[in-house]
Amino acid sequence: MTDPLPTGATIGILGGGQLGRMLSVAAARLGFKTHIYEPGANPPAADVAHACTTAAYDDAAALTAFAQSVNVITYEFENIPTAALDILEALKPIHPNREALRISQDRLTEKDFLTGLGLQTAPYADIPDADALTAALGTIGTPAILKTRRFGYDGKGQARLMSDADAPQAITDMAGAPALLEGFVDFSIEVSVIAARSASGDVACYDPGENIHRDGILHTTTVPARLSASLRTDAVLLAARILNALDYVGVMGVELFVTPSGLIVNEVAPRVHNSGHWTQNGCAVDQFEQHIRAVAGWPLGDGQRHSDVVMENLIGDDMDRVPDLAATRDTALHLYGKADVKPGRKMGHVNRIVR
Amino acid sequence: MTDPLPTGATIGILGGGQLGRMLSVAAARLGFKTHIYEPGANPPAADVAHACTTAAYDDAAALTAFAQSVNVITYEFENIPTAALDILEALKPIHPNREALRISQDRLTEKDFLTGLGLQTAPYADIPDADALTAALGTIGTPAILKTRRFGYDGKGQARLMSDADAPQAITDMAGAPALLEGFVDFSIEVSVIAARSASGDVACYDPGENIHRDGILHTTTVPARLSASLRTDAVLLAARILNALDYVGVMGVELFVTPSGLIVNEVAPRVHNSGHWTQNGCAVDQFEQHIRAVAGWPLGDGQRHSDVVMENLIGDDMDRVPDLAATRDTALHLYGKADVKPGRKMGHVNRIVR
Numbered sequence A, B: 001m002t003d004p005l006p007t008g009a010t011i012g013i014l015g016g017g018q019l020g021r022m023l024s025v026a027a028a029r030l031g032f033k034t035h036i037y038e039p040g041a042n043p044p045a046a047d048v049a050h051a052c053t054t055a056a057y058d059d060a061a062a063l064t065a066f067a068q069s070v071n072v073i074t075y076e077f078e079n080i081p082t083a084a085l086d087i088l089e090a091l092k093p094i095h096p097n098r099e100a101l102r103i104s105q106d107r108l109t110e111k112d113f114l115t116g117l118g119l120q121t122a123p124y125a126d127i128p129d130a131d132a133l134t135a136a137l138g139t140i141g142t143p144a145i146l147k148t149r150r151f152g153y154d155g156k157g158q159a160r161l162m163s164d165a166d167a168p169q170a171i172t173d174m175a176g177a178p179a180l181l182e183g184f185v186d187f188s189i190e191v192s193v194i195a196a197r198s199a200s201g202d203v204a205c206y207d208p209g210e211n212i213h214r215d216g217i218l219h220t221t222t223v224p225a226r227l228s229a230s231l232r233t234d235a236v237l238l239a240a241r242i243l244n245a246l247d248y249v250g251v252m253g254v255e256l257f258v259t260p261s262g263l264i265v266n267e268v269a270p271r272v273h274n275s276g277h278w279t280q281n282g283c284a285v286d287q288f289e290q291h292i293r294a295v296a297g298w299p300l301g302d303g304q305r306h307s308d309v310v311m312e313n314l315i316g317d318d319m320d321r322v323p324d325l326a327a328t329r330d331t332a333l334h335l336y337g338k339a340d341v342k343p344g345r346k347m348g349h350v351n352r353i354v355r
Helices: A018-029 A044-048 A060-069 A082-089 A098-104 A107-116 A130-140 A164-173 A229-245 A287-295 A316-326 B018-029 B044-048 B060-069 B082-089 B098-105 B107-116 B130-140 B164-174 B229-245 B287-295 B316-326
Strands: A010-014 A033-038 A051-054 A072-075 A124-127 A144-148 A158-161 A179-183 A189-197 A203-205 A209-214 A217-223 A250-259 A262-269 A308-315 A331-335 A346-354 B010-014 B033-038 B051-054 B072-075 B124-127 B144-148 B158-161 B179-183 B189-197 B203-205 B209-214 B217-223 B250-259 B262-269 B308-315 B331-335 B346-354
Touching: A010 A018, A010 A060, A018 A033, A018 A044, A018 A287, A018 B018, A018 B044, A018 B331, A033 A044, A033 A060, A044 B018, A051 A060, A060 A082, A072 A287, A082 A098, A098 A107, A098 A262, A107 A124, A107 A179, A107 A262, A124 A130, A130 A144, A130 A164, A130 A179, A144 A164, A158 A164, A189 A229, A189 A287, A203 A229, A229 A250, A229 A262, A250 A287, A308 A316, A316 A331, A316 A346, A331 B018, B010 B018, B010 B060, B018 B033, B018 B044, B018 B287, B033 B044, B033 B060, B051 B060, B060 B082, B072 B287, B082 B098, B098 B107, B098 B262, B107 B124, B107 B179, B107 B262, B124 B130, B130 B144, B130 B164, B130 B179, B144 B164, B158 B164, B189 B229, B189 B287, B203 B229, B229 B250, B229 B262, B250 B287, B308 B316, B316 B331, B316 B346
Parallel strands: A010 A033, A010 A072, A033 A051, B010 B033, B010 B072, B033 B051
Antiparallel strands: A124 A179, A144 A158, A144 A179, A189 A203, A189 A209, A189 A250, A209 A217, A217 A308, A250 A262, A308 A346, A331 A346, B124 B179, B144 B158, B144 B179, B189 B203, B189 B209, B189 B250, B209 B217, B217 B308, B250 B262, B308 B346, B331 B346
């Protein structure tokens, strides 16, 4: 294990969206500088970063200069091209590690990894072609969801099958991309565990939050989740098992379905997670600082919940509600400074403290 | 009253120290960009700001360009030269207003203002020269403190008089600057009220904190302060009276002595205040965001205390304690990213949550 990064050092962050923005603020709180790497111009994170490189992920010179300017590298999203990682990793440490990225970049690899750990997932099958889908529907049945193995988020790259007749359209929707069929899981609620593991192997989990989605995008996370004490313990132990198996350093979001047969892992994200935004107003040390602490080789901070919170995403026209929300008691606003309001675009979130 | 500043607008901040840095983070949280104006190179605030101008306060061209690039102007310190304010104010609104700056830039004007409002202060006298000091010592007595009327902070520009014999040295210490003699106040504790007033005239105060100084620099602030309910109410009403009298917009720090004859105003600062740093971990909306909300014409936020907090400043070599503090429960670190550790320099602070 390496020495803790001294305050004043620079943390490189791949991705300049809202997660990179909030990571950058957390890093500053510990006295670190940040350098953002982002292909898009004027990213939200640049407003609160020491430096920002605007360059593509296949720009070897820019990647090299970026890596040389920082002490350690982390990221706000998991779909970083392998070739970029090869360049960066040769120059500076990257946390969370390559194995965590490899697992989470491919839904099939991820499911195989999770079931290999003895954890429950939805029934699934590899779907390289239409024939495989026909065969898989025979065992998994409908309703089911066909998902691209790679590069999906917020419900994108997914096709729902209510009957076998939907199979041709679903295959067309995948546009030739390798896919995975997931069977239907009859769950009561979805919860997520935001788990952190330090470089020295300590694990700390925030209280599980209960998630509600709308149109495939997270709508609210409520803490505490309606979980029995034993399921809460199961959730936390399960998350710790995943982190340990990956020798993981950083924060991970673990989405779980609560079913009559126990917890089923929906998916894992090797980064800070939208369902952990409540920690900003519920804990002394939020998920962003916890991630920075881990990446910097620092001890984990105090993630004990001091307040119950309902986090709600502000999406697209929800921004029209900001004046009212700003005047509402027990309400903490977090806006991302994005110039253009677009339907489905995450513009901010609000944490309501429940007293 | 003007319309609320829309998210995405730019707030100009005069001064790039730790207060400007934390104001900048708070502004970003509401989706604002910030532009820092600071004579010193690489100021702490620049790490978390959209833009930073490095120029002197007598650089008219730089001041003009700065003002033209922002929507509204605020500041982290009160000693802004009048000529600079003249240039800036002709171009963009400045909050808090000129009157608040005029009052707080001069200890004599401030005392006259406070006593004019019917508030109690320490006994004081204008000391233009040595003869005036001799006369004032006759009425005020010793111990007493001779202070420069302008540009003092953290105990600088002050001379303590234990007897009349200290007068010549004290006059020498002032180096010809206009000064003020303050009589000794026999107080049990010092508290401060962090008060905010919005553009529409709403006033909100945080719970008073109890301050302990070391070597003339704030050491700790503990919330709640040991105040009776009636004194707590007095403190808040008194702060509100000051804000209303000034038609003030923003956050003000009001330092009070608790004495047998009630509350005595020590001094006011027309800005966010070191004794309000506890709000970062004690409230949903901290003093920095409250200030930004006021300056931007937004409604004030929720400053209710959810946790008891002890704030401790990290000064100079206190930075050696950071590794231990980082591993301590119920502890939130806030470091300023200053490159050089110097004796007496504020390097960060720590908020301990008391459960």
